[in-house]
Amino acid sequence: MSVGEKVLLEVCDLNIDILKPEGPSRVVHSLNFSLKAGKTLGVVGESGSGKSMTATAIMGILPDVAVASGQILYKGQDLLTATHAERRKLSGSEIGFIFQEPMSALHPTMTIGEQMIRPMRMHLGFSKKQARDRASDLLDLVGIPPTRGVLGSYVHQLSGGMRQRVMIAMSISCNPALLLADEPTTALDATIQKQILDLLLKLRDDLDLALVLISHDLGLVSQYTDDVVVMLDGYEMEQGATQEVIANPKSGYTQGLLEAAPRLGHQPHRLPVIDKSIYSKVTL
Amino acid sequence: MLNYIFKRLLALLPTIAVPMVLLFVLLRLTPGDPAAVILGEEATATDIENLREEMGLNQPIILQFIVWLGRMVRFDFGESIFLRAPVSELVLAAATVTAQLAVLALIVAVLLGPLLGAIAASTKSRIVDKAMVVGSAVGIAMPTFWLAILMVLVFGVMLRWFPVAGYVAPTENFGQFLSFMAMPALALGVLEAATLFRYSRNGVLDAKFQPFVTTARAQGIGERTITGKYVFRAALVPVVTVVGLSMASLLGGAVVTENVFSLPGLGKLLLTAVDRRDYPLIEGCIFLIAIIFVVVNLLVDVVCALIDPRIRLDSKD
Numbered sequence: 336m337s338v339g340e341k342v343l344l345e346v347c348d349l350n351i352d353i354l355k356p357e358g359p360s361r362v363v364h365s366l367n368f369s370l371k372a373g374k375t376l377g378v379v380g381e382s383g384s385g386k387s388m389t390a391t392a393i394m395g396i397l398p399d400v401a402v403a404s405g406q407i408l409y410k411g412q413d414l415l416t417a418t419h420a421e422r423r424k425l426s427g428s429e430i431g432f433i434f435q436e437p438m439s440a441l442h443p444t445m446t447i448g449e450q451m452i453r454p455m456r457m458h459l460g461f462s463k464k465q466a467r468d469r470a471s472d473l474l475d476l477v478g479i480p481p482t483r484g485v486l487g488s489y490v491h492q493l494s495g496g497m498r499q500r501v502m503i504a505m506s507i508s509c510n511p512a513l514l515l516a517d518e519p520t521t522a523l524d525a526t527i528q529k530q531i532l533d534l535l536l537k538l539r540d541d542l543d544l545a546l547v548l549i550s551h552d553l554g555l556v557s558q559y560t561d562d563v564v565v566m567l568d569g570y571e572m573e574q575g576a577t578q579e580v581i582a583n584p585k586s587g588y589t590q591g592l593l594e595a596a597p598r599l600g601h602q603p604h605r606l607p608v609i610d611k612s613i614y615s616k617v618t619l
Numbered sequence: 620m621l622n623y624i625f626k627r628l629l630a631l632l633p634t635i636a637v638p639m640v641l642l643f644v645l646l647r648l649t650p651g652d653p654a655a656v657i658l659g660e661e662a663t664a665t666d667i668e669n670l671r672e673e674m675g676l677n678q679p680i681i682l683q684f685i686v687w688l689g690r691m692v693r694f695d696f697g698e699s700i701f702l703r704a705p706v707s708e709l710v711l712a713a714a715t716v717t718a719q720l721a722v723l724a725l726i727v728a729v730l731l732g733p734l735l736g737a738i739a740a741s742t743k744s745r746i747v748d749k750a751m752v753v754g755s756a757v758g759i760a761m762p763t764f765w766l767a768i769l770m771v772l773v774f775g776v777m778l779r780w781f782p783v784a785g786y787v788a789p790t791e792n793f794g795q796f797l798s799f800m801a802m803p804a805l806a807l808g809v810l811e812a813a814t815l816f817r818y819s820r821n822g823v824l825d826a827k828f829q830p831f832v833t834t835a836r837a838q839g840i841g842e843r844t845i846t847g848k849y850v851f852r853a854a855l856v857p858v859v860t861v862v863g864l865s866m867a868s869l870l871g872g873a874v875v876t877e878n879v880f881s882l883p884g885l886g887k888l889l890l891t892a893v894d895r896r897d898y899p900l901i902e903g904c905i906f907l908i909a910i911i912f913v914v915v916n917l918l919v920d921v922v923c924a925l926i927d928p929r930i931r932l933d934s935k936d
Contacts, residue, residue, distance in 0.1 A: 426839035439830040454838040
């Protein structure tokens with residue numbers, strides 16, 4: 336990490352509890368990480384590891400039954416103690432979010448243009464025309480030429496890759512400094528997956544974004560991130576510079592994940608198995 | 620879209636032919652001889668026989684059907700046996716009154732139902748929500764005539780706010796028209812609103828937790844805009860469908876309501892016609908009601924396609 340760059344996002348001792356009638360149940364346990372502008376952090380874990388919960392907590396869109404405690408510092412401001420109005424000002428304009436399923440994350444009966452224009456008019460004070468022009472430019476930037484007429488289309492008329500491109504264009508429309516991508520390519524096939532991730536990295540470099548890439552795919556994360564946090568059942572297993580973690584995993588769980596990745600030309604008699612109970616700090 | 624509407628209009632005739640043929644058969648199967656009803660209880664058997672001959676009721680049913688079919692395809696409904704006036708005139712005059720009642724009731728239902736539904740779905744108070752749900756269940760369960768009679772008793776007889784029964788055309792005196800229409804329209808509309816309430820509440824509750832609402836929230840869009848634009852627009856389609864369906868039940872309800880309030884509408888005319896076995900008049904009424912149903916259905920489909928681009932009319936047909 337280069338010295339002198341300011342830390343953009345700092346998560347300190349983050350706990351997330353789900354409130355249930357029989358008492359709260361903790362899904363994220365004292366998580367810590369930080370991220371600088373222009374860098375990419377990968378958060379890796381299987382389903383239920385708490386990685387998406389962490390992202391939604393940063394975005395401030397936790398479901399009503401979930402409560403976060405600890406600190407999430409964005410540019411020094413604690414997001415968890417910020418008022419609703421303060422958070423709203425940051426949402427979209429400072430922090431952008433890319434959802435896993437663009438099909439359901441985009442409104443079914445609103446045109447793409449209408450959905451893209453509203454946040455820009457709100458955060459940037461653009462006129463309808465300005466916002467529309469910028470929306471068209473943004474789509475061009477993410478690889479959808481204006482001639483496609485996507486602004487007037489509806490989400491069901493687009494292909495999966497196009498949908499995610501629209502989602503990305505939308506998330507960067509108000510010049511955020513931080514982009515959270517929650518499994519942005521899980522719903523896409525492998526070739527599109529690479530295109531979308533390359534696009535994200537290009538945008539990160541061009542716009543000097545800090546990027547949080549949440550994924551269950553350690554192989555993918557290893558190619559696209561600077562740092563990585565490996566999570567299991569709400570606990571951090573290990574974190575560090577991605578290359579370091581890949582080359583020298585300290586946690587047996589990370590090692591297991593790496594071994595589980597299929598290799599070309601290598602046909603094991605039995606597939607490797609991770610015994611989660613050895614590593615999980617959750618006792619059932 | 621236009622192509623689709625045209626195709627649907629063409630399909631309208633066979634759609635209406637089915638209930639008309641059924642009606643022809645059912646009417647002839649129903650006990651009760653129109654000739655006997657017309658002539659009253661003191662008529663002799665020969666009188667009845669002569670009238671039956673005159674009305675063509677003695678011919679074989681197949682022959683009657685062919686004659687009837689010939690008239691139907693020419694839209695010739697003939698004359699009412701009892702009222703001695705062309706059926707088309709009688710039916711259209713009555714339909715105007717029913718249309719006025721249905722539109723007023725629909726306005727009441729559309730203003731009340733979705734609004735209360737959205738409130739119930741959005742309120743944080745469980746008690747308010749539960750109370751409204753119970754209220755709507757009562758509304759759905761309550762028969763129209765019961766509410767109508769109750770309203771006559773309370774607002775007509777006890778409080779004397781509105782006239783108990785009768786009708787004044789809006790062209791004659793609009794104020795009086797409204798005062799005569801208020802109770803029937805409310806009786807019909809409030810009960811219809813109960814159904815709309817349920818669908819609106821469910822629609823809003825369903826849309827509220829959709830991922831696109833989370834997206835809007837992640838963009839910093841205010842809760843009011845989210846509810847007003849994002850949730851409402853997604854919840855609209857099922858509600859519009861139900862509004863269309865309630866047009867149908869409004870017509871059904873109108874039959875009862877018109878009789879309670881003595882409104883000279885289609886429902887009252889139909890009931891009188893059935894009572895007297897006035898075949899041509901019954902056929903005229905049913906024909907018009909069938910047309911209204913089919914046209915309203917078409918309208919609902921078109922409106923749904925307009926507000927939900929996912930519905931493609933042409934491919935379905």
